[in-house]
Amino acid sequence: MKTAVVGSGAWGTALAIHLCRNGHDVTMWTFETELIEGMVKDRKNPRLPNAVLPEELKISGDYSCVAGCSLVVMASPSFPIRSVCRGVAPYLSEDAVMVSVTKGLEQGTQKRMSQVVAEETRRPVVVLTGPSHAEEVALNIPTGLLAACEDKALAEFVQDVFMSDSLRVYTSPDPVGAELGAALKNVIALCAGVTDGLGCGDNTKAMLMTRGLTEIARLGCSLGAHKETFAGLSGVGDLIVTCTSMHSRNRRAGILIGQGKPVQQAMQEVGAVVEGYYAAKSAWELGQKQGIDMPITEATYRVLYENADVKDGFYALLTRQRKAEPEDAGWL
Ligand SMILES: NC(=O)c1ccc[n+]([C@@H]2O[C@H](COP(=O)([O-])OP(=O)(O)OC[C@H]3O[C@@H](n4cnc5c(N)ncnc54)[C@H](O)[C@@H]3O)[C@@H](O)[C@H]2O)c1
Structure with a gap:
């Protein structure tokens, strides 16, 4: 099938490689046109240096x-997604199916990425x-993904x-639920990184992850998500995966901030898009x-x-008013 992956960051590149492995005819669009010659010649993308481009x-x-x-994967970061959609829109086939893989919310509107892609x-x-x-x-390491769509046939197609x-x-x-889980976990991962940087332990991270998921689900359900999706x-x-791995740039940015680096310097040191930074404001x-x-x-x-x-922010979190879990817990 003729497909395109719009975005040549780490994720767009990995998905383009995967689609090639699955036998599809794939073109990867890149914002960084200055990298095209090198990528074509060396079959390497500096955004994903461990991979070989087929x-x-x-x-x-x-x-x-x-x-x-027939299928177009939108894989740019969240901040330019609307302009990238506007760029491709005039060239799309009538029957093209769009696949949104960006994890974030639009700044200012707080719209989900699929809403922006559909609008444009x-x-x-x-x-x-x-x-x-x-x-x-x-690297073809076993992985599980979710294809979410209200139209079952389209989800099965993807x-x-x-x-x-x-x-x-x-x-x-x-x-x-799928998109809110994806966008908002980056905020929790950034915070989990901060606690690592502060020298806290596994207990702290487990608490943050669990309570973080609770607040993600609370927001998600208020917007119509199914509670089970968050499990x-x-x-x-x-x-x-995001809170526990050094592959996560959100966690890495958090660690640097927890160690005392100014926010913008931490983001620069990570050197890749830190979606949790933008998602924190939108969320x-x-x-x-x-x-x-x-x-x-x-x-x-x-x-x-x-x-x-x-440190003050984290201390304030720890010393909030006492709660029950779940909040509406009842005793006989
Ligand atoms: N990296 C992962 O493992 C992974 C996994 C799943 C989802 N995602 C999501 O995929 C999205 C892209 O992340 P990534 O890891 O590929 O990013 P990346 O940091 O590896 O690359 C960022 C890309 O954005 C491009 N870019 C910069 N400015 C641009 C602009 N104005 N217009 C268009 N493109 C521009 C750059 O050229 C670069 O290709 C993010 O929302 C991320 O959360 C990433």
Whole structure:
């Protein structure tokens, strides 16, 4: 099948390699046109240095490369997603199916990525997400993903395209939950990194991950997500992989901040897009709008955007008013 992957960061590159392995005709669009010559010649992308680009993978800096494609994967970071969608929209086939793999919320509108892709392209969108480091997918290391769409046939179409012996794709009817889990776990991972940087332990991280998932689910359900989605691949699964691995740039940025580095310097040192930084603001705004209590997100937001002291912020989290778990717990 003729496909395009729009975005040549680590994730777009890994998915393009995977689609080639599955026998598809793939073109990868890149924003970094200055890298095209080197990528074509050396079959390497500096954004994903551990991977070899298959000979058959085509690389283009021209939006028109999506023309005639039945499936178009949108793999840019969240901040330029709307402009990239506008770029490809005029060239899309009438029957193109869009696959949204970006993890984030639009700044200012707090829209989910699939909403932005649908608005700009006027095509059906399937969300493909889950616990997946690009470095591992590129090497064909066994991985599980979720293809989420309200239209079951479309979710199954995307499942068929990506499924392989090493990549299991599950379908889901809940794109809202899938995308919110994916976007908001980056905030929790950043905060988990901060606690690592502060010298806390595994207990701390387990508490943060569990309570973080609780607040993600609380916000998600207020926006129509299914609670069970957060117990699946795009919820607890993605949270585990992001909070515990050094592959996670969100966690790495958090560690540097916890060690005392200024926020912008930490982001620069990571050297790749830190979606949790942007998501912290959008999630905090969304929580305010929905009237949802999101203490971990709020503490992270204040450190990232209001220059709050990291230790004070963490201490304030620990010494909040006492709670029950679950909050509506009842005793006989
Ligand atoms: N890396 C992973 O393992 C992984 C896994 C799953 C999902 N994701 C998600 O995929 C998305 C992309 O992440 P990544 O890891 O591929 O990013 P990356 O940091 O590896 O690369 C960023 C890419 O953004 C491009 N870019 C920069 N400015 C741009 C602009 N103005 N317009 C268009 N493109 C621009 C750069 O050229 C580069 O290719 C993120 O939302 C991320 O959360 C990443």
